[in-house]
Amino acid sequence: MYVLDVDGAGSIGGSHPETILSNGYDVTVIEAMDLFNDLWIKEHTIEINHETAAEMGSDYEFVNGNICDADLIEEHVEEVAYIHHQAAKAGIRPNVEAPRE
Secondary structure, three states: EEEEEOOOOOOOOOOHHHHHOOOOOEEEEOOOOOOOOOOHHHHHHHHHHHHHHHHOOEEEEEEEOOOOOHHHHHHHHHHOEEEEEOOOOOOOOHHHHHHOO
């Protein structure tokens, strides 16, 4: 079964793909590699998820992208069983100043 996880590499949503993979699901994560937070957190999380997928025999794909990109989302929802959505723009001020970015 295939799960699409949006915001599955950041400091808040990053632990969810590991749990989903550990339960035998295949996971694709879409996450913007923005510079608001240190990228090493996301890079470390992606590495852990690749390791977990290999241990479980599951598929894991990381896509660096913005969930506001409708074409990107459409490309990944075709065969999805579940969508786990935790995505949000980091920081309150940037959200108020540019809510559609």
